[in-house]
Amino acid sequence: MRPPIVSIDGVTKRFGETAAVDQVSIDIQANEFFALLGPSGCGKTTLLRMLAGFETPNEGRILIDGDDMTRVPPNRRPVNMVFQSYAVFPHMTVEANVAYGLKVEGIGGAELRRRVDEALAMVRLENFRARKPDQLSGGQRQRVALARALIKRPKVLLLDEPLSALDKKLREQMQLELVRLQHEVGITFVMVTHDQEEALSMANRIAVMDHGRVLQIADPRTLYEHPTHRFVAEFIGTVNSLDVEVRSVDGPHARIRHPLLGEITVERAAPDVERGVVVARPEKLRLDFSAPPVDGEILLDAVVEQIAYYGDLSFVFVRCPDGTALQISRYNVNRQDKGDPAAGSLCRVGIHPDDLLLVGTG
Amino acid sequence: MARSRPGPLDYTRRWWLRFWLLATFVFLYAPIVILVVFSFNDSRRNIVWQGFTTDYYVRALNNLSLLEAFGNSLTIALLSTVISTVLGGLLALGLYRFRFPGRSSVEAASALPIVVPEICMGVALLVFFAEIGWRPGLPWPLSLANIVAGHVAFSFPFVAVVVRARLAGFDRAQEEASKDLGASEWQTFRYVTLPFMKPGLIAGALLAMTLSLDDFVITFFTSGPDTLTFPVKVYSMVRFGATPEVNAASTVLIAVTVLLTILAVRLQRPDKGVA
Ligand SMILES: Nc1ncnc2c1ncn2[C@@H]1O[C@H](COP(=O)(O)OP(=O)(O)OP(=O)(O)O)[C@@H](O)[C@H]1O
Numbered sequence: 159m160r161p162p163i164v165s166i167d168g169v170t171k172r173f174g175e176t177a178a179v180d181q182v183s184i185d186i187q188a189n190e191f192f193a194l195l196g197p198s199g200c201g202k203t204t205l206l207r208m209l210a211g212f213e214t215p216n217e218g219r220i221l222i223d224g225d226d227m228t229r230v231p232p233n234r235r236p237v238n239m240v241f242q243s244y245a246v247f248p249h250m251t252v253e254a255n256v257a258y259g260l261k262v263e264g265i266g267g268a269e270l271r272r273r274v275d276e277a278l279a280m281v282r283l284e285n286f287r288a289r290k291p292d293q294l295s296g297g298q299r300q301r302v303a304l305a306r307a308l309i310k311r312p313k314v315l316l317l318d319e320p321l322s323a324l325d326k327k328l329r330e331q332m333q334l335e336l337v338r339l340q341h342e343v344g345i346t347f348v349m350v351t352h353d354q355e356e357a358l359s360m361a362n363r364i365a366v367m368d369h370g371r372v373l374q375i376a377d378p379r380t381l382y383e384h385p386t387h388r389f390v391a392e393f394i395g396t397v398n399s400l401d402v403e404v405r406s407v408d409g410p411h412a413r414i415r416h417p418l419l420g421e422i423t424v425e426r427a428a429p430d431v432e433r434g435v436v437v438a439r440p441e442k443l444r445l446d447f448s449a450p451p452v453d454g455e456i457l458l459d460a461v462v463e464q465i466a467y468y469g470d471l472s473f474v475f476v477r478c479p480d481g482t483a484l485q486i487s488r489y490n491v492n493r494q495d496k497g498d499p500a501a502g503s504l505c506r507v508g509i510h511p512d513d514l515l516l517v518g519t520g
Numbered sequence: 521m522a523r524s525r526p527g528p529l530d531y532t533r534r535w536w537l538r539f540w541l542l543a544t545f546v547f548l549y550a551p552i553v554i555l556v557v558f559s560f561n562d563s564r565r566n567i568v569w570q571g572f573t574t575d576y577y578v579r580a581l582n583n584l585s586l587l588e589a590f591g592n593s594l595t596i597a598l599l600s601t602v603i604s605t606v607l608g609g610l611l612a613l614g615l616y617r618f619r620f621p622g623r624s625s626v627e628a629a630s631a632l633p634i635v636v637p638e639i640c641m642g643v644a645l646l647v648f649f650a651e652i653g654w655r656p657g658l659p660w661p662l663s664l665a666n667i668v669a670g671h672v673a674f675s676f677p678f679v680a681v682v683v684r685a686r687l688a689g690f691d692r693a694q695e696e697a698s699k700d701l702g703a704s705e706w707q708t709f710r711y712v713t714l715p716f717m718k719p720g721l722i723a724g725a726l727l728a729m730t731l732s733l734d735d736f737v738i739t740f741f742t743s744g745p746d747t748l749t750f751p752v753k754v755y756s757m758v759r760f761g762a763t764p765e766v767n768a769a770s771t772v773l774i775a776v777t778v779l780l781t782i783l784a785v786r787l788q789r790p791d792k793g794v795a
């Protein structure tokens with residue numbers, strides 16, 4: 159395997175007493191679209207700023223393409239950043255903004271013109287080159303920030319919540335656009351986001367952070383289907399969590415007991431999980447019994463409490479006789495569908511032990 | 521046809537508001553208009569209109585000591601404006617950029633000359649220059665140095681305040697973006713920070729210029745016996761009665777400041793959208 163393009167090695171950054179980034183180690187491969195995901199204040203921006211060179215770690219090293227960059231100033235790093243506020247220069251035209259990074263390097267003449275044209279074409283802003291930033295929309299300003307960074311041909315492009323200032327429609331459009339750009343230019347992207355859907359749909363791999371620590375690094379499917387921590391399971395998507403008693407563990411499996419489920423064998427998220435909660439995704443639970451029951455499925459009686467209708471799918475909130483609340487999602491596949499059960503009605507919920515996962519609470 | 525009631529913003533349709541506006545302008549500009557009109561009055565005294573003449577402009581132009589005073593004032597204003605703008609701009613930048621212990625005290629202390637009564641500044645400077653043994657009678661531009669120093673002392677805080685207000689709206693990420701794109705500290709200042717400060721610097725410079733041009737009190741206390749500035753000279757001329765010659769000289773000064781202001785506003789215009 160090739161050496162990683164970015165290697166974050168045991169990095170800690172403290173502001174006063176608190177560690178904003180705590181013993182983080184991540185290797186990012188060339189050409190990856192990597193996402194740093196976590197709730198507000200978990201240290202994502204701080205980590206990104208250390209990659210860019212705006213903060214210096216208290217401990218650990220940062221290697222970019224094999225070179226130790228821990229103490230190299232930002233203007234001598236082969237990385238560029240797209241800022242959350244875009245930080246487009248307001249007194250310069252679009253063209254001057256894009257050309258800036260080459261001009262300060264002393265590149266001019268035909269090469270400058272060619273590369274500016276190329277960068278503007280890449281973000282489809284050829285017709286806006288003479289405009290000032292205050293004559294652009296938010297999405298266009300963001301494209302300027304992108305072109306301005308990409309024109310430098312960095313080894314790594316850093317993006318700090320690049321889409322958070324855009325409205326929903328534009329955000330979805332720019333998500334596709336960013337992924338397309340990344341394929342086109344073949345540059346490693348490292349993107350910070352607190353939006354789990356954004357991370358899942360765009361990134362090849364995601365690091366989930368909480369309180370300055372990295373909890374899990376994995377591809378989107380693994381993160382969703384095999385979270386190792388309760389925090390990851392609950393932060394990504396929605397999940398039903400059940401407190402259980404662990405009877406015994408054996409390799410990848412655990413024997414658990416729960417008043418509703420009885421004593422069953424479920425998968426274990428990681429070899430070090432010996433206590434914890436069992437999680438189940440709402441779409442893995444079954445409410446419609448039009449399809450034949452599956453072998454080994456556990457059926458629970460419940461009362462429908464509430465229904466949230468989203469058009470394409472509905473969330474049904476039910477409560478079991480012992481007080482356990484569960485949520486189940488069901489797709490509204492059929493236009494002739496009679497719809498969701500009425501609130502207050504009795505129903506049965508099907509759970510298959512294969513869809514349950516024992517995760518650690520740490 | 522019935523007249524519709526004027527809306528809250530239709531102020532031109534309320535006669536008393538129009539009257540108020542007119543009264544304000546009369547109050548502000550009548551003295552200046554009279555000054556300018558009577559500079560063309562063909563009379564030794566300033567009281568009754570006798571007929572049109574430009575004689576007093578010619579007289580003013582031939583009054584060597586008035587011309588010298590005028591030249592001194594412009595030289596002092598130019599020098600003190602340049603120095604004040606640089607000092608004030610740097611002070612504002614330093615206060616904006618750095619966090620250091622005692623920062624708010626430095627900020628308050630630097631604004632003090634704005635509130636200290638001018639007469640006290642004047643006396644203080646007089647005592648100061650006497651104490652360090654400043655010797656009058658140096659050759660020409662050097663003979664103005666103490667006045668320039670005095671003017672800088674009271675006008676650079678104004679520049680600092682104006683530029684500081686401008687910088688409050690600056691997005692620090694722009695400087696980071698510039699460095700991230702490969703610019704050095706100096707290039708970042710030259711191409712990103714300075715252009716943002718420019719409207720503040722121009723406004724501050726204009727303020728410093730007008731403060732210096734018409735300063736009487738501080739100049740009166742710091743200037744030696746043989747260095748005259750325009751306001752001091754005009755004062756000495758008026759003591760023997762205001763002649764149209766004084767009016768003429770003042771009109772020229774007004775014209776100069778108005779021209780400078782227009783120029784400054786013009787210079788500022790391309791950056792209008794930045795704010
Ligand atoms: N310059 C600083 N001085 C002191 N504390 C800081 C500084 N920068 C960040 N912090 C603290 O470090 C922690 C992590 O901040 P950071 O900006 O990295 O969070 P984040 O994950 O990017 O959050 P958000 O999603 O809200 O942007 C926060 O508790 C923050 O208060």
Ligand SMILES: [Mg+2]
Nearest residue numbers: 202203204318
């Ligand atoms: Mg952040």
